Amino acid sequence: MKTLTTPRPPAAAAPAPVTPRRRRRPARRAAVWILVGPYTVFLVVFGLAPAGYALWTSFVDNGSFTGGHDWVTVLEDYRLGDAAANVATYLLLWLPILLLTVLSLAFTLHARPGRTTSALQLVYYLPGAVTGSAAALLWLFMVSPDSSPFSPLLKLLDVHSATEALSGGSVIAVLTVMGVAVHAGGWIVVLYGALNALPKDVLEAAQVDGASAWRTMWHIKLPMVRTYVAFVLISSFASGSQVFVEPSVLSTGAPGQISPTWSVNQLAYTYATQDGDFGKAAALSLAMLAVGVLAAWIVITRTRMYATDSSDSR
Amino acid sequence: MTALSRGARALFLLGAAVFFGLPLLWLLLAPTRTADDLTTGSPLGFGSLGNVGDAWSHLTSYNDGQITLWIGNSIIYAAASVAISLLLCVPAGYALAKHDFAGRRALLTLSIVTMILPPAALVLPLYLEMSALDLTGTVWSVILPLSFYPFGVYLAFLHFQANLPDSLLDAGRVDGASELRLFWSVAVPLARPAIALIAFFGFVRCWTDFFLPFVMLSDDRTFTLQLGLMSLLQSTGAVNNSSGFADLDIHQPEAALAGLVACAPLLIGFVLAQRFLRTGLLAGAEKG
Numbered sequence: 001m002k003t004l005t006t007p008r009p010p011a012a013a014a015p016a017p018v019t020p021r022r023r024r025r026p027a028r029r030a031a032v033w034i035l036v037g038p039y040t041v042f043l044v045v046f047g048l049a050p051a052g053y054a055l056w057t058s059f060v061d062n063g064s065f066t067g068g069h070d071w072v073t074v075l076e077d078y079r080l081g082d083a084a085a086n087v088a089t090y091l092l093l094w095l096p097i098l099l100l101t102v103l104s105l106a107f108t109l110h111a112r113p114g115r116t117t118s119a120l121q122l123v124y125y126l127p128g129a130v131t132g133s134a135a136a137l138l139w140l141f142m143v144s145p146d147s148s149p150f151s152p153l154l155k156l157l158d159v160h161s162a163t164e165a166l167s168g169g170s171v172i173a174v175l176t177v178m179g180v181a182v183h184a185g186g187w188i189v190v191l192y193g194a195l196n197a198l199p200k201d202v203l204e205a206a207q208v209d210g211a212s213a214w215r216t217m218w219h220i221k222l223p224m225v226r227t228y229v230a231f232v233l234i235s236s237f238a239s240g241s242q243v244f245v246e247p248s249v250l251s252t253g254a255p256g257q258i259s260p261t262w263s264v265n266q267l268a269y270t271y272a273t274q275d276g277d278f279g280k281a282a283a284l285s286l287a288m289l290a291v292g293v294l295a296a297w298i299v300i301t302r303t304r305m306y307a308t309d310s311s312d313s314r
Numbered sequence: 315m316t317a318l319s320r321g322a323r324a325l326f327l328l329g330a331a332v333f334f335g336l337p338l339l340w341l342l343l344a345p346t347r348t349a350d351d352l353t354t355g356s357p358l359g360f361g362s363l364g365n366v367g368d369a370w371s372h373l374t375s376y377n378d379g380q381i382t383l384w385i386g387n388s389i390i391y392a393a394a395s396v397a398i399s400l401l402l403c404v405p406a407g408y409a410l411a412k413h414d415f416a417g418r419r420a421l422l423t424l425s426i427v428t429m430i431l432p433p434a435a436l437v438l439p440l441y442l443e444m445s446a447l448d449l450t451g452t453v454w455s456v457i458l459p460l461s462f463y464p465f466g467v468y469l470a471f472l473h474f475q476a477n478l479p480d481s482l483l484d485a486g487r488v489d490g491a492s493e494l495r496l497f498w499s500v501a502v503p504l505a506r507p508a509i510a511l512i513a514f515f516g517f518v519r520c521w522t523d524f525f526l527p528f529v530m531l532s533d534d535r536t537f538t539l540q541l542g543l544m545s546l547l548q549s550t551g552a553v554n555n556s557s558g559f560a561d562l563d564i565h566q567p568e569a570a571l572a573g574l575v576a577c578a579p580l581l582i583g584f585v586l587a588q589r590f591l592r593t594g595l596l597a598g599a600e601k602g
Contacts, residue, residue, distance in 0.1 A: 031493030032415045039406035046462040047428045050439035123335045129580035132524035133543040137573040149357035242434035245524045252548045285438035292435035296427045
């Protein structure tokens, strides 16, 4: 389609190509707003307004300006340091292991595609169906030596009960294993798809030149899919930094082992519900929102994974 | 490839399959066994289908059948959110792909930002907004935010952009069809597979969502299955007996069965719709 690949001309540029869809008529403009209007309302009300309202709440209380008081008290809360340290440790452990798992499995599958390839991808992907409280429930069982199919491994690690597995710092290890099991599969499918889309002639040329499978992977395939790798890393960083569900649900299985303010989002939730302090909750959740927006912005501007205009080719 | 490296490769792939597959296999088998057998027997034994029936009747007798209420809630919330989100996403994606209008670029960029943004990042701001509107605790505080589904818009946008030729629309215009008529009679019928894909991913998202309903809902009669599962664990100590309540008939097999029911629609969907799934993931999967 010619009109699909023609870049949109800048407004004041030389003669714009006259195609019917660029001519604006009132009737058509009305139709467009009927089509996008309802969605735009939802975008504003449930996408932008919450952030705007949170900003307002964090600075204004009962109509009077509080001048950043909420922000300061949040920063001074000793629980914030602990929560941030927990989340940072979790990310430092989880992200490298996730990336290594995803890369090694996708590359190994792609080195010799066969009939089992898609079956294996499905097996790796299926745990992605067990999320939220079901995942926490399942992994509570998996770390209970009584019932777990991994009990020999747990004995080796000297874990005698679920409570023990979730006490102190080892909760981070459980979260990491859970996080890898739930999220790796989807990314393996994505990365395998990217590898499959690589130009065949380049890979064949490497083979003809006598490059080993290892060298092909390291020097050809990996550089060619590096934007995908960055995408996996940034997206996982963004979602991991918001961790909330897993520690909250795991703590129900081992009461008293995991602090209710273990992660930053849990602390913000505690402000909002337990303390009823909406100003502090707004300030902290805005800070977390900023982390997410920043990550999204990097993905869009740096990896070019998303077409923001019809002229961008994917 | 040497025999050694081929063996190492197979071993690695199989080891990974055990790590990913074993917990699921255990979850499938656990409801067929009794609580005693689960703790003393071999980890992957098969009990009997009769045990599944027993576990289910224990589950349904919990709080006078609350679990069926939760399943019903989950279905209603997901169905309503998916229906509304389709009504919003498909026309918006079509207009973004096929029309040039003021604010188009901004709308598309904002949609992509909110789509990449982890859903959890907006939950607490949404809670503050809903409290101000006095909507917390109502079903609308869950259904309406979930109906805003920028990933669906993006999928529809990609689909119409790649698969709906302008010439087809122009032909319709020459015949005198209005713009809305073109959308409804030309674009929508041709987009059925894409619409099904959006509905599938939308359903997965609504069904598995935990944080949003957890924050918004407090009355356990309005809970989704995901929330109910947590309150079941909390009040019965099915996983960890130390919390008492041992007189309730909810033990490990019942808890495992409840967990299995909670993820069954997705497990079935993922197995049946593999090709579908791949398409959606490769379109730039939204990660939860």
